Amino acid sequence: MRRCLQWLGGGSAQAAGIQVGGMSGCLCRSAAAARSKVASLRKRAKVNGGRLEFIPPQIPTRVEEPPEDEGWVHEVNLDGYRTQIIIDKGGVRLYSNNGRDWTTKYWPIALAAELPCRAAIIDGEVIVPGEQGDPDCPALEAAIWNEPSRLVFVAFDILHLDGRNLASLPLLQRKQALWQLVGHDLGKIQYSEHFESSALAIFRAIEKVGLESIISKRVDSRYRSGPSNTWLRAKYFEEADF
Structure with a gap:
């Protein structure tokens, strides 16, 4: 069953919440057959040229309170495992935050990554949705x-998308490209x-489902590997301290 967390507060026009949960049709295949296909993709990727390389992730700086001035947007921190998906002519690969190849561990996601593109590098988190749709850490x-x-x-x-480096674009332009994909x-x-x-307002919503931190990002920020002061992570704080 597909579930989603419905958050309070505003956001971009595309959606009102972070979608979690759901099942992919590819899971009807046996686990053994799926792992065999993923292994085949990885072997082919080793011999084909034109491979995209893993990009070390941008790391948010921990702060006591999130910014409330203009020029920032906020995302819910799902407390999952930071993961990078790479799609290119060699197939699909998934990497941990330190660049280890975890494609075989994440094989259902690898098989589901049949996106409408020739090549892409996507940053995100791997989670497990709980019974109510919220992440079950x-x-x-x-x-x-x-x-x-x-x-x-x-x-x-x-x-990265189809030969174009998107890391130098402002955050909201990258988010728009990601949404379209x-x-x-x-x-x-x-x-x-x-x-x-x-x-x-976001903290009030996420606290109800057991989450406790958000990532605030500058709307004009470029993607830069390593620690960043344009991405800030703040944990839940009481209104009296706000």
Whole structure:
């Protein structure tokens, strides 16, 4: 069953919440056959030219309180595993935040990455949706090893698309390109919505489902690997302290 978290507050015009959950039709294949296909894609990628390379992720700086002035948008931190999807002529590969190839561990997501593009580098998080649609953080590690069919990739940035480097574009332009690529999908690869409403309103909403932090991003920020002061991470704070 497909579920989504409905958040309070404003956001971009495309959607009102971050979509989580859902099942992909590719999961009707046996796990053994699926892993065999993923392994085949990886072997082919090693011999074909024109491969895209892993880009070290941009890391938000921890702050006590999120920015409330203009020029920032906010995204819910789902507390999943930071993951990068690379699609090119060699196939589909998924990497951990330190560049390790986790394609076989995330094989249901790899098989679902049949996106309308020739090449892409997508940044996001792998999560496990809980019964109410909110991320089930304690279940994530077990699902990777025992129930990978529960894994979902939530995309929040795109760095490359069909031969074009998007990392130098402002954040909102990258988000628009990402939405056009994956925004309508409610399956294994989903879009992470951003919000322009106050950080306090977002905290009130996410606190109800057990989440506690948001990532604030400058709307004009470029993607830069490593620690960043244009991406800020803040945990839930009381209204009295606001």
